[in-house]
Amino acid sequence: MPEELWFTEILNxxxxxPVTALLRSLSIEPKYPRAPxxxxxxxxxxxxxxxxxxxxxxxxxxxxxxxxxxxxxxxGVEGFxxxxxxxxxxxxxxxxxxxxxxxxxxxxxxxxxxxxxxxESPTAVPMVPLGCALCAFVYYHTQGFKHAGVSYLxxxxxxxxxxxxxxxxxxxxxxxxxVLSLTIRLFANMFxxxxxxxxxxxxxxxxxxxxxxxxxxxxxxxxTYIFVLLTTVYLAGAVAEEH
Amino acid sequence: xxxxSPAPKDQKSEDQKSEQKKSLWLQxxxxxxxxxxxxxxxxxxxxxxxxxxxxxxxxxxxxxxxILGIVAGFVELIRTVSRDMQ
Numbered sequence: 048m049p050e051e052l053w054f055t056e057i058l059n060x061x062x063x064x065p066v067t068a069l070l071r072s073l074s075i076e077p078k079y080p081r082a083p084x085x086x087x088x089x090x091x092x093x094x095x096x097x098x099x100x101x102x103x104x105x106x107x108x109x110x111x112x113x114x115x116x117x118x119x120x121x122x123g124v125e126g127f128x129x130x131x132x133x134x135x136x137x138x139x140x141x142x143x144x145x146x147x148x149x150x151x152x153x154x155x156x157x158x159x160x161x162x163x164x165x166x167e168s169p170t171a172v173p174m175v176p177l178g179c180a181l182c183a184f185v186y187y188h189t190q191g192f193k194h195a196g197v198s199y200l201x202x203x204x205x206x207x208x209x210x211x212x213x214x215x216x217x218x219x220x221x222x223x224x225x226v227l228s229l230t231i232r233l234f235a236n237m238f239x240x241x242x243x244x245x246x247x248x249x250x251x252x253x254x255x256x257x258x259x260x261x262x263x264x265x266x267x268x269x270x271t272y273i274f275v276l277l278t279t280v281y282l283a284g285a286v287a288e289e290h
Numbered sequence: 291x292x293x294x295s296p297a298p299k300d301q302k303s304e305d306q307k308s309e310q311k312k313s314l315w316l317q318x319x320x321x322x323x324x325x326x327x328x329x330x331x332x333x334x335x336x337x338x339x340x341x342x343x344x345x346x347x348x349x350x351x352x353x354x355x356x357i358l359g360i361v362a363g364f365v366e367l368i369r370t371v372s373r374d375m376q
Contacts, residue, residue, distance in 0.1 A: 135316070216338075220362040221327070223334045228326030276319040 051082060053165060055089035087172040094156045094169070098149075124148060128275065135276075136283040143282055146186055151275040154179055158237055158267030162260055168237050168267075176233035180226045183278040188222075191285030199285070225281060229274060236270050320370055328363040335359020 051059065059082045066083045070076070077083035105121050114122070128148045132140040157175065161168030169175045191199045205214030240263040248256040339355020342348070 216358055217362045217365055220331055220334050220338065220359055221366045224327050224331035224359075224362060224366070225323075227330035227334055228323060231330065232322075232326050272315075273319045273322065276316065277323055280316070280320065 049079065049082065049085070052086050052089065052167065054093055055082075055084060055086045058084045058089050058092070085172075086167060087169040087175055090160060090166060090169040091157065091175060093166070094153060094160060098152060098156060124152065131276070132279050132282075135279045136286065139286070143190065143279075147275055147279060147282075150179065150183065150278065151271055154233070154274055155267065155271040158271060159264065161237070161241060162263060162267075168241060170233055171237040171241050173230060173234045176230045176237075177226075179233070179274070180229040183229065183274075183281065184222070184226045187278065187282045187285045190282060194286040202285075225277075229277060233270050233274055236266050240266050317374065320374075324367055324370060327366050331363035331366065332356060332359040335362065 063081055063083060067077055067080045070083060101117070101121075105117050108115055109118060125144060125148055128151060129141065129144045132143055132147060136143065154170065157170045158168055160166045161171065170179075188199075191202070195202075203215050203218040204211040205218070240259075244256055244259040244263060247259050335355040335358045336352055337355070338358075339352035342351040342355070
């Protein structure tokens with residue numbers, strides 16, 4: 048049995064039976080039938096619930112005359128992402144802000160939850176950054192098709208028609224490489240942050256790990272920013288006016 | 291007496307500075323991506339080639355995949371650099 052966090056243990060006690068049955072109905076045999084929910088998924092669910100509650104709280108307290116502190120924070124995040132996407136994408140960038148803000152807040156919360164004792168960062172497990180990168184990948188291609196229709200495919204054929212047989216595999220590889228590089232960067236940074244804190248905690252348990260926790264917070268913010276920024280850059284490439 | 295308004299020239303140079311700061315961050319993100327894209331493209335090309343080798347029972351397509359991956363990585367590199375030089 049893998050080592051379970053307290054929240055994972057609660058989830059497994061409550062839902063192990065139905066989750067195992069669901070996996071078996073999909074012809075997947077879980078490694079641990081009594082604990083099919085891993086820590087990363089439990090932490091993701093916790094972050095998801097936290098964000099839903101936070102959004103509902105902001106929604107219920109929206110006020111134009113007397114905005115509260117939470118509203119200020121969310122308006123700040125939304126304004127920052129909108130301003131940034133306007134700079135990169137251009138005048139039609141407003142529609143993409145909700146996705147980018149949700150992606151950014153989700154990754155940031157996933158990164159920062161590891162700082163709290165009793166929790167761990169789900170982004171330190173490769174599947175979670177891969178899921179985020181695949182969401183970004185599917186989203187920017189969908190928006191590309193929405194924006195340009197079938198002619199979006201011309202984007203992959205290169206500037207000259209006779210080069211298309213060579214350019215199409217190159218473009219497919221380079222787009223898939225974006226998914227892999229987004230995944231590896233986020234995963235490796237968060238995993239390394241956790242490991243460094245853990246190693247120094249085992250060497251000097253007092254004081255020193257706090258420095259590395261501070262570093263972890265800094266890396267979390269920077270990696271979230273880079274992830275969202277690169278997604279915006281890819282989105283700008285997909286919905287650019289001239290291909 | 292109304293307070294003296296700030297000189298428009300100073301405001302303009304401050305705006306330019308903040309623009310430069312933002313484009314610097316954008317460049318940091320883009321160039322840090324290149325360090326990952328080069329090996330990632332190679333790995334994706336190799337995986338593609340190995341998959342095709344398995345399907346078609348050949349032994350050389352993985353090499354072609356690796357070469358295509360390297361080319362794809364360099365195409366991305368040249369594209370990023372030429373975009374910033376414009």
